[in-house]
Amino acid sequence: MDRNELYPIFLKLHNLNVLIVGGGNVGLEKLSFMLKSSPNANVEVVAPKFLPELEELVEKHPSVKLTKAKFKKKMLKKRHMVIACTDDLKVNKRVFDLSRKRYLICNIADTPDLCDYYLGGIVTKGNVKIAISTNGKSPTTAKRLREFFEEIIPDDINKMVENLNEYRKTLKGNFEEKVQKMNEITEALKNKE
Numbered sequence: 612m613d614r615n616e617l618y619p620i621f622l623k624l625h626n627l628n629v630l631i632v633g634g635g636n637v638g639l640e641k642l643s644f645m646l647k648s649s650p651n652a653n654v655e656v657v658a659p660k661f662l663p664e665l666e667e668l669v670e671k672h673p674s675v676k677l678t679k680a681k682f683k684k685k686m687l688k689k690r691h692m693v694i695a696c697t698d699d700l701k702v703n704k705r706v707f708d709l710s711r712k713r714y715l716i717c718n719i720a721d722t723p724d725l726c727d728y729y730l731g732g733i734v735t736k737g738n739v740k741i742a743i744s745t746n747g748k749s750p751t752t753a754k755r756l757r758e759f760f761e762e763i764i765p766d767d768i769n770k771m772v773e774n775l776n777e778y779r780k781t782l783k784g785n786f787e788e789k790v791q792k793m794n795e796i797t798e799a800l801k802n803k804e
Contacts, residue, residue: 615746617729624652625674628689632682632706633696634658637720639665641694641730646672648733648740657682658697684709692728696720723747732757737769 624645631638631654639662645652646668654675656665661677669675678686682702687693693715695706707725710717719725732743732753741760743753775796782789 613746615744617744617746619742619744621740621742622649622692624649624654627653627691629654629692629694630686630690631656631694631696632658632686632702633694633698633720634661634665634677635696635698636662637696638662639668641696641720642675643668644730644733646675648735655686657686682706687713687715690715693717694720734760734764736761736764736766738772739764739768 629645629652631641633641634656635658638656638658642654642656642665645654650672651674652672655678656669656675657678657680659679659681661679666677669677682695682697682705687706687709690713693706693710695703695717696719697703703719703722704725707717707719716727717725718728718730723729726747729744729747731745732750734741734743734757741764743756743760745752775793778796779789779793782792784792
């Protein structure tokens, strides 16, 4: 049986430097997805030309920069993460190979073999964020699961999270005692009838 061995993490993209190579439809999709979750992400998009919709999106996000140029190796300097989504497979492969040499995590759109990470479905309700992965096998399934979770998770879940955070600050004792108390309080979440 297949098993998803991906390790989910939540990145603070406002603290990292992201490069997107490609200014077409897929570049727009990747940037939109990123900014929906991290509106202050530090991103540079590099391409010889950009879709007007991508330029409009960037105007609303001062932390995103457009560079009208072909990809060059030096553009990988001082980066943490790279996405290549051009319509030229040679360029995408070159971006991947050069990223690998620099120990940068890289995603080549629609090419799972050339991806260190995938961009999955994301559900956000206030401070609660759920990431969904199908191990790169079915973006449509991830989308349907995202829609399902958006519907069933109550909009006021953020209030509960904030209240529990305030309560947690008042707890005394060692780490294990605090965890036990928080487990007792949140037990009702899994025993809902």
